[in-house]
Amino acid sequence: MAKNLSGELHVASANRLGDGLVVFLDDAGQWTTRLDRAALARDERAAEILLQRAQAEAFGVVDPFLVAVTESEDGTLEPLSLREKIRASGLTFAAIAGEAVRYA
Amino acid sequence: MPDTHFYRYDDYDRALVAERVEQFRDQVQRRLAGELTEEQFKPLRLTNGLYLQLHAYMLRIAIPYGTLSTRQLRHLAAIARKYDRGYGHFTTRQNLQLNWIKLEQAPDAIAMLAEVDMHAIQTSGNVIRNVTADHFAGAAADEIEDPRVWCEIIRQWSTLHPEFSFLPRKFKIAITGSPNDRAAVRVHDIGLRLWANEAGEVGFEVIVGGGLGRTPMIGKTLREFLPKDELLAYLEATLRVYNRYGRRDNIYKARIKILVHEIGVEKMRAEVEAEYAATKDGALKLAPETIEAIARQFAPPPLRPKRTKVPEVEALKLENRAFALWLKSNVAPHRVPGHAIVTASLKPAGAPPGDASAAQMEGVADIADAFSQGEVRVSHEQNLVFPHVAVESLPEVYRALERLGFAEANIGKITDIIACPGLDYCALANARSIPVAQRISNHFAELSRQHDIGDLKIKISGCINACGHHHVGHIGILGVDKNGVELYQLSLGGDVDFGRTALGTILGPAVEADKVVEAVDALVATYLEARQAGERFVDTYRRIGAAPFKERVYGAV
Ligand code: SF4
Numbered sequence: 001m002a003k004n005l006s007g008e009l010h011v012a013s014a015n016r017l018g019d020g021l022v023v024f025l026d027d028a029g030q031w032t033t034r035l036d037r038a039a040l041a042r043d044e045r046a047a048e049i050l051l052q053r054a055q056a057e058a059f060g061v062v063d064p065f066l067v068a069v070t071e072s073e074d075g076t077l078e079p080l081s082l083r084e085k086i087r088a089s090g091l092t093f094a095a096i097a098g099e100a101v102r103y104a
Numbered sequence: 105m106p107d108t109h110f111y112r113y114d115d116y117d118r119a120l121v122a123e124r125v126e127q128f129r130d131q132v133q134r135r136l137a138g139e140l141t142e143e144q145f146k147p148l149r150l151t152n153g154l155y156l157q158l159h160a161y162m163l164r165i166a167i168p169y170g171t172l173s174t175r176q177l178r179h180l181a182a183i184a185r186k187y188d189r190g191y192g193h194f195t196t197r198q199n200l201q202l203n204w205i206k207l208e209q210a211p212d213a214i215a216m217l218a219e220v221d222m223h224a225i226q227t228s229g230n231v232i233r234n235v236t237a238d239h240f241a242g243a244a245a246d247e248i249e250d251p252r253v254w255c256e257i258i259r260q261w262s263t264l265h266p267e268f269s270f271l272p273r274k275f276k277i278a279i280t281g282s283p284n285d286r287a288a289v290r291v292h293d294i295g296l297r298l299w300a301n302e303a304g305e306v307g308f309e310v311i312v313g314g315g316l317g318r319t320p321m322i323g324k325t326l327r328e329f330l331p332k333d334e335l336l337a338y339l340e341a342t343l344r345v346y347n348r349y350g351r352r353d354n355i356y357k358a359r360i361k362i363l364v365h366e367i368g369v370e371k372m373r374a375e376v377e378a379e380y381a382a383t384k385d386g387a388l389k390l391a392p393e394t395i396e397a398i399a400r401q402f403a404p405p406p407l408r409p410k411r412t413k414v415p416e417v418e419a420l421k422l423e424n425r426a427f428a429l430w431l432k433s434n435v436a437p438h439r440v441p442g443h444a445i446v447t448a449s450l451k452p453a454g455a456p457p458g459d460a461s462a463a464q465m466e467g468v469a470d471i472a473d474a475f476s477q478g479e480v481r482v483s484h485e486q487n488l489v490f491p492h493v494a495v496e497s498l499p500e501v502y503r504a505l506e507r508l509g510f511a512e513a514n515i516g517k518i519t520d521i522i523a524c525p526g527l528d529y530c531a532l533a534n535a536r537s538i539p540v541a542q543r544i545s546n547h548f549a550e551l552s553r554q555h556d557i558g559d560l561k562i563k564i565s566g567c568i569n570a571c572g573h574h575h576v577g578h579i580g581i582l583g584v585d586k587n588g589v590e591l592y593q594l595s596l597g598g599d600v601d602f603g604r605t606a607l608g609t610i611l612g613p614a615v616e617a618d619k620v621v622e623a624v625d626a627l628v629a630t631y632l633e634a635r636q637a638g639e640r641f642v643d644t645y646r647r648i649g650a651a652p653f654k655e656r657v658y659g660a661v
Contacts, residue, residue, distance in 0.1 A: 086527055
């Protein structure tokens with residue numbers, strides 16, 4: 001059960017400059033590809049500060065921005081919007097392709 | 105026309121591309137070192153065809169008029185393997201997109217492209233983009249003249265043309281040399297159709313102001329018959345008028361279709377003809393030697409007529425139903441008797457439309473070397489084409505394609521779906537396209553059923569930009585976002601066939617993602633019940649109208 005659906009929880013995200021991969025800012029001010037390591041802002045004020053930190057650490061990434069997330073009971077973060085869900089977890093169609101796609 | 109306008113493909117092009125690669129290498133270094141901001145760098149990378157998508161950088165590689173040598177195709181496979189994740193996506197613009205290019209390696213990837221005279225220049229920005237052509241060019245039985253000669257002439261004229269480097273908006277040209285329009289010329293900024301007049305002279309019908317996207321429009325005839333040698337002068341006049349009057353204040357109103365719509369085709373014609381009168385006999389008039397020199401690059405392969413009925417083909421047809429169906433849907437008549445044009449389907453059941461792995465690209469190159477004069481084409485319907493296959497080789501080609509997973513007998517059928525990358529990749533998307541295509545494809549996978557349903561074109565776009573051409577699908581599907589939920593708007597009756605080009609009409613409220621297959625199934629069921637002999641889906645729709653389809657779909661979902 002999600003604790004917060006109102007969009008008050010945020011993480012900071014960007015694309016990594018060198019390879020374009022999706023990254024999140026962690027508590028130590030490093031960019032990580034793992035959403036579960038992302039620094040979490042729990043209110044509006046914290047979100048503002050997080051975004052400022054992300055912008056200050058923007059060397060090496062492209063256009064940092066805030067992503068609204070939810071947090072489940074066990075602390076798992078999940079972006080609210082489908083676009084951000086796909087950014088965080090990757091392509092969605094491999095399972096549907098099943099046997100048909102033979103990428104040798 | 106003087107030689108200065110016309111560079112020789114080899115030397116000038118190579119020097120130019122090599123110079124651009126080194127420039128880009130330097131720009132990338134400066135960006136990585138923090139000397140350029142993203143704002144400064146973005147236009148530079150876009151000029152080189154490098155986009156930043158949701159998950160990674162994407163490199164869009166131009167494949168001029170969709171023609172590839174096997175050397176080029178193998179090279180593309182090698183680039184996909186070395187610099188990407190081992191696959192690529194063929195697009196509706198006859199381009200190849202590599203979805204996982206690293207910025208650090210992009211200059212090396214582009215340098216490797218240049219080794220086979222390919223590049224990604226003019227695949228972005230407000231310039232004349234890659235000119236597209238009928239993918240059966242130079243081979244089709246119904247062709248009047250090879251349109252690629254003219255694509256190449258336009259390519260040379262337009263590449264880095266100083267006057268047209270900052271057009272109000274991007275500009276797309278398509279050319280067909282056959283009465284069966286396989287290049288969708290009425291939905292391009294300029295469409296050119298080669299045809300022969302009563303005197304037997306071949307010239308162009310010039311069509312202007314077509315396009316899809318946010319404001320779809322069917323192009324209008326600007327000139328019924330233009331002598332071939334006047335093509336560049338006439339295009340230059342048209343582009344000049346557009347450059348002068350096209351709107352730059354509003355990105356949504358900047359395409360030439362809006363200008364033509366706002367001032368009307370008569371006024372547009374008057375403006376173009378006035379501009380043209382001043383320049384028509386100038387430097388851009390094409391000398392016969394120039395045209396001939398380019399035409400020689402497209403000389404047809406020396407094919408000798410052969411047997412058209414081959415016992416082995418006839419025998420396999422009887423014993424293998426899938427092969428018999430494949431002959432019907434994936435094999436088209438060639439201009440030389442005893443030869444055929446084969447389309448390899450990049451739409452096996454459940455696959456993302458238009459994707460090919462590096463191994464598959466190499467497999468296609470092997471087949472083309474063995475059976476198709478070393479030539480491959482990319483179709484705007486996201487398939488690959490072998491333009492010159494002897495009828496007697498069809499069984500072998502079929503078996504080789506089966507091994508690659510590209511032998512699906514579905515060309516023109518309900519699972520030969522055009523789909524844009526959608527929200528799985530695209531930063532502009534509202535909704536996903538690929539999973540929708542996959543589900544429809546899985547649902548209708550049974551080949552006999554597909555052939556019973558007959559020709560039916562489904563086209564899917566993940567947003568209003570319409571890269572998936574949904575407006576001209578017999579069934580068009582457009583992804584929309586409603587409060588964070590993906591919904592799909594269905595439209596019926598679109599068509600790009602010559603003389604029947606039409607934009608689809610929206611059927612009703614958008615449906616949820618998991619209802620799209622049911623909705624398409626309901627559309628097909630309505631058609632199957634109502635169709636008369638010889639009618640395609642779109643013909644039945646035109647005869648009976650939207651109401652029965654609507655009733656069934658909204659009753660079902
Ligand atoms: S139609 Fe929209 S979602 Fe699809 S590729 Fe084009 S811009 Fe992206």
